[in-house]
Amino acid sequence: MRWFMRRRTRLLCLVLAGISVFLHLLLVLLMLSVYQSPCLSPSPHHDKPSLALEDNNFTSKYNYVKLPAHMGQKSSSNTDANGRHKMAASSNMADMRNHENSALKEDREIASFKMAAPNGNHAATPSKADLTKLEALFDHPLYNLPQPPLEEEDWLLRVKAKANVAERESTQQWLSDNQNEYEPIQWNSSTETHPPWLRFHLGITRWHLYAHRDANLGPLIEQLASHRIVSAVQKAGGTQLKLVMSFPNYGQALLKPMKQERDEETNFNLFYFSDFERHNAEIAAFHLDRVLGFRRVPPVVGRLINVVKEIRDLTTDVKLAKTFFTSPVGNTCFYGQCSYYCSTEHAVCGRPHDLEASMAVMLPDLSLAPRRSWRSPWRRSYSRSKSAVWEKDSKYCQTVKKTSPYNRGTRLVDFIDMAILDFLMSNMDRHHYETFERFGNNTFLIHLDNGRAFGRHSKDEPSILAPLVQCCRIRRSTLLRLGLLSLPQYRLSDVMRASLSQDPLAKVSPILSESHLAAIDRRLATVLLTVQNCLEQNNDVIYNDITDYPDEVTVEH
Ligand SMILES: Nc1ncnc2c1ncn2[C@@H]1O[C@H](COP(=O)(O)OP(=O)(O)OP(=O)(O)O)[C@@H](O)[C@H]1O
Numbered sequence: 371m372r373w374f375m376r377r378r379t380r381l382l383c384l385v386l387a388g389i390s391v392f393l394h395l396l397l398v399l400l401m402l403s404v405y406q407s408p409c410l411s412p413s414p415h416h417d418k419p420s421l422a423l424e425d426n427n428f429t430s431k432y433n434y435v436k437l438p439a440h441m442g443q444k445s446s447s448n449t450d451a452n453g454r455h456k457m458a459a460s461s462n463m464a465d466m467r468n469h470e471n472s473a474l475k476e477d478r479e480i481a482s483f484k485m486a487a488p489n490g491n492h493a494a495t496p497s498k499a500d501l502t503k504l505e506a507l508f509d510h511p512l513y514n515l516p517q518p519p520l521e522e523e524d525w526l527l528r529v530k531a532k533a534n535v536a537e538r539e540s541t542q543q544w545l546s547d548n549q550n551e552y553e554p555i556q557w558n559s560s561t562e563t564h565p566p567w568l569r570f571h572l573g574i575t576r577w578h579l580y581a582h583r584d585a586n587l588g589p590l591i592e593q594l595a596s597h598r599i600v601s602a603v604q605k606a607g608g609t610q611l612k613l614v615m616s617f618p619n620y621g622q623a624l625l626k627p628m629k630q631e632r633d634e635e636t637n638f639n640l641f642y643f644s645d646f647e648r649h650n651a652e653i654a655a656f657h658l659d660r661v662l663g664f665r666r667v668p669p670v671v672g673r674l675i676n677v678v679k680e681i682r683d684l685t686t687d688v689k690l691a692k693t694f695f696t697s698p699v700g701n702t703c704f705y706g707q708c709s710y711y712c713s714t715e716h717a718v719c720g721r722p723h724d725l726e727a728s729m730a731v732m733l734p735d736l737s738l739a740p741r742r743s744w745r746s747p748w749r750r751s752y753s754r755s756k757s758a759v760w761e762k763d764s765k766y767c768q769t770v771k772k773t774s775p776y777n778r779g780t781r782l783v784d785f786i787d788m789a790i791l792d793f794l795m796s797n798m799d800r801h802h803y804e805t806f807e808r809f810g811n812n813t814f815l816i817h818l819d820n821g822r823a824f825g826r827h828s829k830d831e832p833s834i835l836a837p838l839v840q841c842c843r844i845r846r847s848t849l850l851r852l853g854l855l856s857l858p859q860y861r862l863s864d865v866m867r868a869s870l871s872q873d874p875l876a877k878v879s880p881i882l883s884e885s886h887l888a889a890i891d892r893r894l895a896t897v898l899l900t901v902q903n904c905l906e907q908n909n910d911v912i913y914n915d916i917t918d919y920p921d922e923v924t925v926e927h
């Protein structure tokens with residue numbers, strides 16, 4: 371009996387030991403798998419990849435259905451929805467194949483780059499592959515569409531062909547009161563003699579602020595970023611502090627100071643109308659608008675400003691000068707005068723003197739080129755409790771479509787372009803927009819004041835897209851470019867990263883964090899999905915502004 375008991379105990383011990391070994395093995399295996407995951411090659415591009423981008427299937431599925439879907443469409447009204455989809459899909463494929471070789475090459479470049487960037491934190495340094503993508507994007511036919519010839523009335527300003535006798539004989543050019551600071555005017559009617567800011571003004575047309583591949587853009591940005599500042603005064607109007615800065619060659623820029631850290635997300639309890647403006651949003655909006663092919667935001671560049679030498683010591687603005695003080699930690703601060711956030715508590719401060727700011731080139735003076743300000747039909751209520759008409763009436767667009775100037779020409783689709791830009795960067799503050807009076811209603815919309823964009827990356831704001839959702843109308847050229855930017859070989863976040871890396875402040879810190887870049891891709895997918903839904907329910911979605919653009923893209927073997 372005792373022998374039997376001992377044997378049973380030994381057996382029990384053996385079984386228990388076996389279970390214990392098995393459990394230990396299981397534990398080791400589990401731990402190995404957990405510790406292994408961070409070793410998987412990290413994507414250098416996305417610290418927080420969006421769901422859509424993580425899912426490769428989604429991207430390809432999505433491109434297949436969407437993009438070219440409407441590429442082949444000449445007129446939206448005489449094709450039935452199903453037929454259109456089939457055609458679209460086939461041209462999409464053709465287009466994708468067309469780019470296959472270069473995409474493969476670029477994929478290889480990206481792959482080799484991934485290997486070279488083990489910690490995945492390359493955002494501040496431009497990736498060669500991203501820059502190549504940006505170049506390829508700007509080379510694409512959709513960015514080089516043939517333009518109708520420009521007549522005299524399509525230019526905002528003109529240089530007088532001949533100076534009158536008195537002007538020619540005058541050797542003493544007009545000089546500023548302060549001759550030490552401003553350079554004497556050296557230019558005449560010849561373009562070569564013009565400073566970049568003047569070339570910019572003279573290059574504004576009915577349809578764009580600057581030309582695609584404008585050779586003047588580099589020198590213009592370079593001067594905004596580094597030219598000596600000779601004057602700094604407050605800009606009247608608007609709600610937040612901004613300064614007009616002047617250069618020795620009479621060029622001017624609108625400065626918006628950094629008010630918060632780049633990665634600080636807007637407080638969720640703050641209304642859009644009391645949100646701080648962001649200098650990096652102004653910079654990024656210029657790049658995004660350019661990447662989208664609009665060219666409706668005046669060029670903006672980031673710059674480190676010495677608040678003592680470049681503002682306090684040279685300002686003639688007494689009201690501004692009075693607001694300078696030294697903070698408890700010895701930084702020089704100022705707050706100026708404005709209707710929001712101009713107080714000691716909301717001062718902008720140098721570190722101890724250096725302040726990040728955005729510098730937007732000034733448009734021609736209103737006396738030379740008057741502008742008209744238009745109230746946005748989709749303006750928000752700017753009230754804590756009221757909602758606007760468009761928020762309650764889903765048929766709102768039917769009324770807008772019948773109302774001047776939205777009932778003719780390109781005004782409605784231009785407005786929708788602006789809504790798409792705003793949705794991508796989450797700008798809820800587009801209460802007004804401006805146009806140049808000279809061009810009447812037949813012109814582009816100037817996308818000014820983008821300081822309240824890029825406040826949140828973790829959330830999208832669907833209501834910004836209301837004009838597109840409610841009107842279901844879009845320029846064909848815009849849709850095709852958006853489709854292009856959703857393809858891996860031109861991915862919006864990649865070309866934006868490349869474009870933004872060219873800004874001088876990108877050396878201090880990336881202009882947009884990876885989370886914001888991922889948010890733009892995610893929002894682009896939403897825009898394309900919205901158009902897709904429109905196409906399924908409506909006939910007249912596409913405004914065909916590029917009738918000559920081919921339906922099918924020929925595939926080269
Ligand atoms: N680059 C520019 N060149 C010339 N004028 C400009 C430029 N940018 C803005 N402005 C003018 O300055 C005014 C104020 O600028 P902005 O709208 O950016 O400031 P704001 O403080 O955000 O204004 P608001 O609070 O009314 O939105 C604009 O209405 C516009 O007419």
Ligand SMILES: [Mn+2]
Binds near residue numbers: 608819821822
């Ligand atoms: Mn504003």
